[in-house]
Amino acid sequence: MNQLGFRPLSFSIQPLSFSKNQNNYILPNKILQEDYGTVMNLNKDKKDSKISFQARFMHFTDKAIPIPEEIPDSVKDKPEFLFLKAKFDERPVWLKNSLMVACKEEKIKFESHHQFRKNLSFLAYSCKDGPWKHAYVRFGYDCRAETEAFIFQVLDIGVLDSTSLHENLVQSHKKNEFETYDPTFSEAPTKVRQLYQLSDLQDAAVTDILSKERTLIQKSDEIECHRKFGWLSQKGYKAIVKFMKSKFKLN
Numbered sequence: 223m224n225q226l227g228f229r230p231l232s233f234s235i236q237p238l239s240f241s242k243n244q245n246n247y248i249l250p251n252k253i254l255q256e257d258y259g260t261v262m263n264l265n266k267d268k269k270d271s272k273i274s275f276q277a278r279f280m281h282f283t284d285k286a287i288p289i290p291e292e293i294p295d296s297v298k299d300k301p302e303f304l305f306l307k308a309k310f311d312e313r314p315v316w317l318k319n320s321l322m323v324a325c326k327e328e329k330i331k332f333e334s335h336h337q338f339r340k341n342l343s344f345l346a347y348s349c350k351d352g353p354w355k356h357a358y359v360r361f362g363y364d365c366r367a368e369t370e371a372f373i374f375q376v377l378d379i380g381v382l383d384s385t386s387l388h389e390n391l392v393q394s395h396k397k398n399e400f401e402t403y404d405p406t407f408s409e410a411p412t413k414v415r416q417l418y419q420l421s422d423l424q425d426a427a428v429t430d431i432l433s434k435e436r437t438l439i440q441k442s443d444e445i446e447c448h449r450k451f452g453w454l455s456q457k458g459y460k461a462i463v464k465f466m467k468s469k470f471k472l473n
Contacts, residue, residue, distance in 0.1 A: 275291075275339070275340045275343045275344070276291060276343060277339060277342075277343050277348065278290075278343065278347040278348070279347055279348040279349065279350050280347055280348075280349060280350065281349075281350050281351055281352070282349070282350075282351050282352030282353075282366070282449050283449075287347065287359075287361075287362070287363075287364050288347040288361070289361065290344060290345075290361040291343075291344060293344045297340070297341065297344060298344075300341075301330070302325075302330050302331070302332055302337075302341060303341045303344070303345075305325065305328065305330045306321065306341050306342065306345055307345055309321060309324060310345050310346060310360040313374070313421070314359060314360040314363040314371075314374070315354060315357050315358070315359050315360070315363070315365065315371065315374035315419070316346070316357065316358050316419075317356065317357050317358070317376065317405070317417050317418075317419055317422075318342075318356075318358065319402055319403060319405055319416075319417065320405045320419060320422055321342075321358070322338075322400055322402045323402045323405055325400075326400075326402065332400070335400075338400075342358055345358075345360065345361065346358035346359050346360050346361060347359055347361060349365075351449075352449055352450075352452070353365070353375040353376065353447075353448070353449070353450070353451065353452030353453075353454075354371070354374065354375060354376055354452070355376055355378070356376060356378075356417055357374065357376050357419065365447075365452075366447045367447075369439050369440075369445065369453050371452075371453065372420070372435065372436075372439060372452055372453035372454055373419075373420050373421045373432065374419055374420065374421055375419065375420050375452045375453070375454065376417055376418065376419055377417070377418045377419075377420070377462065377463060377466065378415065378416075378417055379407075379411055379415070379416050379417075379418060379466055379467065380414065380415050403416055405418060405419070405422040406422055406423060406424040407422075407423050407424070407425065407428075407466060407469070408424055408425075410470040411470065418466075420432060420462070423466075425465075425469075427465050428462055428465065428466075431458055431461050431462055431465075432458075432462075434458065435453075435454050435455060435458040438455055438458075439453055
């Protein structure tokens with residue numbers, strides 16, 4: 223590190239005048255994440271390349287939550303943006319899959335993934351780790367300070383022995399499709415890895431566990447948000463995970 227406390231970046235960028243493809247010379251996202259805490263998405267989709275955006279995120283141990291940028295006029299009045307804003311007014315935490323399912327149900331269409339992520343970037347930040355990992359959280363809301371946020375915690379369900387599923391995922395990603403899956407866990411996972419929010423699960427056994435967990439949280443005066451279990455007790459968290467994996471005999 224230098225005297226100002228910044229770690230020097232150990233890479234060079236070839237002048238654009240010598241580049242055959244300018245997109246090859248963007249700054250590596252990993253370096254930007256580590257040194258500056260925010261990522262500028264410069265890989266623009268051809269259909270929506272006029273406006274770049276910053277995807278903001280936070281780690282569980284960060285002291286402060288990210289703050290939003292000013293919403294440009296070209297975005298804030300669009301129906302797709304207003305739809306996402308209404309969803310975050312309904313509840314403060316969403317997984318991308320659940321939002322995409324809601325968009326499909328209401329026939330809200332985005333021209334590209336870039337446009338979808340751009341709209342999200344003006345409404346919410348993303349959690350990089352912890353109980354809400356991969357979820358988008360409304361600006362101004364801190365899950366670590368709100369016990370009610372336990373219902374929005376994320377479970378990561380993996381499927382073993384799934385080479386063919388992995389190949390399908392790779393192909394889907396290359397096609398840039400808005401592919402979704404059942405967020406309620408009423409159907410068996412169809413992907414190598416699927417994320418679920420407790421608030422979306424529709425199963426009597428899970429509902430019963432969450433009801434007991436809510437009672438424990440309300441009765442406790444000294445409860446703290448755990449990096450892995452969030453606001454749930456260790457017993458309650460493991461009970462839900464065990465049930466979900468046994469329901470479709472995943473692992």
